[in-house]
Amino acid sequence: MRLKGIRVGFVLTGSHCTIKKIITEIEKIVEEGADVFPVVSYSVSSMDTRFGKASDWCKKLQEITKNPIIKTIVEAEPIGPGKLFDVLVVAPCTGNTLAKLANGIIDTPALMAIKAHLRNQRPVIIAVSTNDGLGLNAKNIGTLLNTKNIYMVPFGQDNPVAKPNSLVARIEKLLDTICLALEGKQIQPLLVEYNTN
Secondary structure, rough: OOOOOEEEEEOOOOOOHHHHHHHHHHHHHHHHHOOOEEEEOOOHHHOOOOOOHHHHHHHHHHHHHHHOOEOHHHHHHHHHHOOHHHHHEEEOOOOHHHHHHHHOOOOOHHHHHHHHHOOOOOOOOEEEEEOOOOOOOOHHHHHHHOOOOEOOOOOEEOOOOOOOOOEEHHHHHHHHHHHHHHHOOOOOOOOOOOOOO
């Protein structure tokens, strides 16, 4: 059990097409002994999409983690002063969240959770999932790569022909990324060929 006794804050933002895969990874993290505390963005907590209903995702998160879901800025703020987590994961991390984080905009539960956790100089792991990672958000990814205590899950282009600017994290590398980040190390290689299989 690689994460026994580790308190993991787990932030989900609105890349709805990847949430199913993320839920599977949360199950693995729980199996590794971690105590996982879910935080959801406004879109995850309220938006029904063709990929699933918000209420179903939230119910599943509570079943897996056995912890209440943080859904508001007010609920997320105590993460900092309480030093509630050893590590915070943001997966999926949308381009919107990347841009706001890189520019210090804190207007959602997800961003408040990240800001509150970073004040304790503890690791934040980001698993990007954005259609503009090699476009408008390239500079924001660059900024975050150079920010202390930010670690990235390896990522690559998921569809270079149809969506040449799109980047998605290799989510199967999440657990290894967490373990290394807890040691203050960035998993390598960071830029990988994205396998859609």
